[in-house]
Amino acid sequence: MNTELPSSWCRARYVVAAVLCLLTTLGTLPLRELLDLANIVMIFLLTVFVAAVWLGRGPAVMAAVLAVALFDFFFVPPHLSFAVADGQYLVTFAVMLAVGLITSHLGALLSERTTEAESRERETRALYQLARDLGGALTVGQVAEITQLFLATVDMDVTVLVADTGKSGSTFHEFHEYGSHELNDLEKGFARTAHEKRTIVETDSLVGMGVAIVFLPLVAPEHVVGVLALAPRTDDVDRMRSLRPLLEAVASLVAITLERLHYAEAAQSSELQVAAERLRISILSSLSHDLRTPLTSLVGLADTLVQRQPPLDEGAIETAGIIRDQAHAMHHLMSNLLDMARLHACNITLNKEWQPFEEIVGSSTRLLTALLASRKLEIGLPRDLPLVHFDAVLLERVLCNLLENAAKYSPPGAPIQVIAGTREQWLEVSVGNDGPGFPAGRMDQVFDLFTRGEREPAVAGTGLGLAICKAIIEAHGGTIVAENRPGGACVRFALPLGTPPPSMEEEEAP
Template identity: 30%
Template structure:
């Protein structure tokens, strides 16, 4: 082009692109670099494409980026060469040189205006002094830069407002992270921004990566699995991390994951800490596929947006934490309620295994109880691949710091094994990745453990481990209760079996006794007819009387056996109650000739629906009981009366009476009063009496008799007492 100066008004420049266009028009050769000056450092400006060249050929950030093609013209090689010759170029105002790594000579021009040094312009080839590299061009570039800075400030303000709006309206962490990453990239002028939120010892909580034009970076996502292998330096240094700028990405190799710089072709990197209040929550990584210097203004803007973004993230995480707390409470309460509803150990273990597998998001979970310190009964959920081999390794102490069984770690609230943070080769050889061990602990005592595992090596989230620990702790009582219930059930089963065998024995013995007893009674009757001797007749009468007592006892034993087996039935008929009671009283008098038994009837009792033989048996047992516990010289009273609701039978004795607190107990099978242990008896008479009375729909109770002894009162319906069809089952 001509060296003639092209006149223009510097004050009319509207933006940096127009200033660059004027520089191209006023300077000889091809404009290859235009920079501002910060001390002795050059800050290259992005050069828009010439108006005669398609914009797409220079566009950056219009989609997923790839490393640029090899270009022999490295602008930063030119920048470093000018910085190395800063003083000579500054003094000459025009300097021709050939930078290392540049294909040919370059001419640098110093740009000054009335204020001072503005920057440098470089054109391709060896050029003469250019009249166009004057104060007007320098002023235009300074003004354009100020306008660009003002526009950038406006953009930054808009972006900050957008961040605040997103935090207050969306409350969706993934969307917020992507928006913050995009906006920081825009403010910084870098191609891409990636956010890593961390928790605990380098665990990746959440991540997002976006280009400055808003496109998601799926290529970088593919490397996130390697972020914690090894743990990046910025994780361990996050508490003291300051904004770090690396013009050459390879200088950040000690800070960033190995899989980011070389494979992704990164050229320049900026690492910014994300601080919410005073708490570090993660990092933001800016990178460029072309070498780039960030201006102080853009770095400050990126720090401001990142800082506000960290506060927004903190707000959203707080809201999410509240939601998670409610969900966690629901999970804990739901699981504990479901576990508590199980009445057997395997049911509780199954509930816990299901819940833990969902909470920890693993493919397999096993819950088991300890039996003498070793894994006992267990429930497996999921695939269960390698579960027994894994338990053997854990029991052998593989992966534990002390080398002892993992299930003897009585102070640990949880254990994490074979994750990327603590690999265990023996476990990895089973095709298993991370392993979480949660104790089921009650009052400081381990009653079981939960082992949850997955092929994925990335550690479990700490929040999920906490939930799992709470569920296990709160469910420990359900496990212990289920074990107690099962123990008691076993005891009951044994007692029931013992009782059944006893019932069979009693029934068998009773049947065996009845046969010879029948012979004894029969021969006694024959002897009574054959012998006239008075003394002998008295002896024979004693045999008959004692045989009747024995027969009554055997009958009670047999009836009790039938009652327990549900086989005792009633022959219900409509009969007059008075003759039934009178016959029983006469039999009692006959069998106890030396005792006084008084029978009194009040009114005219009517017809009742009863089994006469069983009601007679009730009166015989009650009278026999009264005679046994009364002094021989005292009478026994049997009273019968009626009212509108039925008939009442009283049997009164003159004995010592029955304490109030024992009156309900005397109707229990085999129950004997401590004060009368010296008296013979089986303890089944009153038990059978109550069963027979209640089978008739009646009631029996105990009171004090007028003579100070005991009064047994039987109430039976009158005149048409209905009897349930399910009588036999009721008796059982």
Template identity: 40%
Template sequence: MNDQRPDPDALLEAVRGNAEHSKRGQLKIFFGACAGVGKTFAMLQAARQAQAEGVRVGIGIVETHGRKETEALIDGFAILPRKTLPGNGRPVTEFDLDGALASDYKLLVVDELAHTNVAGSRHAKRWQDVEELLDAGVDVYTALNVQHLDSLNDIVGGIIGIRVRETVPDRIFDSATDVVLVDLPPDDLLARMNAGKVYLPVSIERARQNFFRRGNLIALRELALRRVADRVNADVRTYRVSHAIKTVWPTQELLMVCVSADRSQEKLVREAGRLAQRLQAKWIVVHVDQPYQNNDARSREALLAIAKTARSAGAEFANVPGQDITEAILDYARKRNATKLIIGNTARRRIFTFKRRLQERLARANPEIGLLLLSVDEVRANRRVRWIPEEPQTQIAALGIATLACGAATFLASQLVGFFDLSNVVMLFLVTTVFIALRLGRLAGAWASLLSVGCFDFFFVEPKLSFAVTDTQYIFTFALMLVVAVVISQLAARLRSEARVARAGERRASALARIARDLSSAIKIDQVVAICREALTPLFEARIILLVPDKNERLMPTEDPGLVDTSTAQWAFDHGQQAGLGTQTLSAAHALYLPLKASMAMRGVLAVVPVGAPLPDDPDDRRLLDACCSTIGLTLERIHFMEVAQETLVRMEGEKLRNALLSAVSHDLKTPLTAIRGLAETLEHRKELAVEDRSDLARSIRVQADELKRLVANLLDLARMQSEGVRLNKEWNSLSEIVGSAVLQSRAILEPRKVRTNLPADLPLIEADATLIERVLINLFDNAAKYTPRDSTINVRAGATADTMYLIVEDNGPGLPVRDPETLFEPFARGQKESSVAGVGLGLALCRSIITAHGGTIRAEQRKPNGAAFEIRLPLGTPPAIESEPIHDQAAHSDR
């Protein structure tokens, strides 16, 4: 009786999928073989039906191509305005994604899913716009031709002779809620085109001679029908899994070939491939990996050869774990919805048949799946007895150790036989047999079983030192002892084999987990290269080299370019297939090249260069290598998108800076220019002004011009410093001279305010660019003049420690208007966003740039009870030796 309960894992996955599906919008694709079959017409009719049912429907974008029927169907729909973007010489209208997201439409019609957006759009492709709409919960109707599917792009190009550049990833097609096939026979489609219902009359003849040939249309129609059939078949499998349906639904022919680890099975695979080709059916090759089966080198090589033959013939190969081979085969067949099972039929007959043959068990367990038997009795030489050792030297040593262990057990038993009954002594031989089987394998365990029985009979059973037996009961004891010993040794060897397989699986799992953990924190390609080299090199005993594409999609090795063949790697990258050593493509290469596939594109190639040992042939190791490649590909894609996001952020910050500059400068440039213009007009039109009045007006013009000059100079200097860096012309200077020169130059700005300096006479010389330090002080004086009353006093004081000189400029004005004074040193930062005080917030930013270039610091702090203080600290050096001169002892306190 079949268990009809759903698989808990599958049920949980379905619940998660439904939860995610309920949050996203639903995508409905109207799919056709080519243009003109009626996709847009069917899409608009479906949208009109949805509108009639009360759904708010909007037309995001629909290309009518001049078809009157399509234009008529658009009438009655709300049409979203398009966005105009600059194109090649003329403006181009595009789908307005932001407008669509801001609208309240439940359903949007977005035609031509494969369309490439104009440069400047948010996304490069329209299908990316559709994904964002779906994420926002908006349902979308769209149209797609078969030649735009990414997986069929090469096939279509080979048929029509034209490579289609605009493609859509297959995951978009497969994840659609519904796909509607819009089909039209080729003759009817040609008739529609000749009637002018597909293209404009000027394009009909060219289309008929190129794309719209009847043979092309037939081939494209078949591709479209098959692709939709594949999708429907996937829906059937999903439904069967979610509803725990165990019975097979023969909706599509699928052959499942069951093989064992024997070279004779290659004939079975080839025969099954020819049968699948005649039936035009898909087929898979399955091997059941039982934990107790023999896993010697011969079996692994045979299984690898079978897998290689299957894949080269176009089949999928699966290694299915299972205890019972019949149950494992049937479970996997039901899971894949296989319609026929193919197994090999041998002519050998066993002398003792303890259980039914595999085909009988399969037929009895599930009669609903067809069973085909193919003769495979071709290769007999490789069918060896399972006891044949895979490494003779190692097994000979194991047999020797087993012999010595039995001898030691015999000696120990001879010492104990006087104290224990023979039934207890037998246990010593059994323990020895179990130990040998666990440590040395099946063959050594079987030999120990025979040797233990012989030693027990020869040395402990009357007559001793003879294999003759006087008591017939011992014959039964010997037989039972031999059977128990062999069974125990087999079970122990099976346990050892299972432990070995478990350790290998754990090694692979931990290696993959470690690589995934390390790659998750990588933010640069160099880090990915180092992680791959450190993790994979010892794992596969090979050199691991990463090749990443440049801007032109040409691969560049990250290290050791002499070890890789870039042409083979480029082929693997362009075609998304393995190439090189051990493959069927460019197999003469000295390395294996594995493409690094990610969700969006190919991200590079991993080159595996053997060092001493050959490439890993074990299927599990190859699967581990493939999993590592997938993880590396996703990591490279994440780094790529991080770089894209960083570039976008830089552009956004640049745009923000430009806007801030325009916003700030527009007012402060306009104010002095307006004042200068007004004053100049006064001088021009009022001829009767006195000489003193004219002098005052001229002085005012000069003040405004100086203000404008300082503004422009700050802008130019800050831009130059940020792009080229600060160029210093350091010399040994006296700080008092620098301060005095700055105060003198700022006299017009500071009037009528007072400046009080407090500079000790013994201040050491400072190595600095005097001109730039003066510029810092002038900006600080200008800042103080703007924000303090006219009767204020500005204090300048300085001092020195062992390795630092400090200079403080403080005032008694209103103080700092911001909580975090550090923000005042950012470009275009002002204490008050909107105020009557002129300035764009560049002076303090320029001060910090200059002081930082000198290796110093500048900070602002609130002065108590009121006012602001700016402290500059500059490093002190050792000035050059100069001849001593008399120093006039004078106070350095003065009022200006």
């Protein structure tokens, strides 16, 4: 793609132009007595035009002046002298020179435009080949290698610096370098400037930089993905300036390719995460479903041993009771796993109805009578709570899980509070206790699967309760948060109120 002429040829063009004029003179000199001078002038003008098209503007101008001089010396009487016998020949010389200059200008301009068009065509073809090669690249290393091979044709040493961003894709951390030229700390600072400012940074005018480097930001449609560091192998500033559009086009192609690889990697990672999550949910669902049947049989057999007639000895009855209790606990765990799998797989259908929240509080406390028997339960429910649209069975599970956690993670005899109220278009419910609270720094993790409040808790549990609560509340379009308060902990959830049907509002009216 190097379209510049060697300096030796630039000088030789003037010699070639002079030789063309001399050859024209030698060729037409024998015809001096046979041809009219006007025809000889046309032959010299043809020589000037050939010089303009072939050799360029400068040699063509010299050829025009030299042609006038040779025509005067050899063809205008008196011959072999620059003297002019007839003053009209001065007009001939002027017209000949003017026509020669104009012809040389137009011919040279045509030649330059043709050369530029051919150069642009070559660059377009090369950029098309580069885009095709980059389209097949699968890694950043391949992108850097293809770019280096391409720019080596224009005598450029290339280093591709790919920005390492945070999870959000907007915070710059460090560069990953791909190239033969290792950048020093000062050069990396200029690369960061080009990345942050989205501007071209040149170091050719700086003292002590060694190799002059041009830093081109790789600006993709969404963000700046890196920097292209170009070190020319020559000190030709004009050539670098002429190559600037090509280099910017290469930087744009590299940026688009790097962004494509980034999104392809993100899509593949997301697809793998979805597949892994789907597999985990399927395993949980399958295990919990298959284990519930034998556990039910185990509970029945344990009850049979306890109630057997004649009765067994006290030790066997106690052992059968322990087996029954453990089977009940395992059955509860399997139920939680199955519910969690259904909620995550979105296979559960909400049976939502307009109903009072007070009934859920009452049914939940009755189910946990044995657990809450030794606790002081403080319930704060306003009398004017409106009807709420929710699934009673699932919301009962939420309240039971929160009350069970509040009882487990609080000292014996400590009070437990259940407080409900309305705020704007939300029903807000909080379940709190007096106890150690949630561990600091892990508030965002308590709703994850199999996450416990403490890393080595003394209280038995599986870490599914709060995860199930979050899934159920979010399925209702609500929100749930955990927080510490002075002397204890609290879990708050909110459900949208909506507008009950008119008939139900009339039934609730006193």
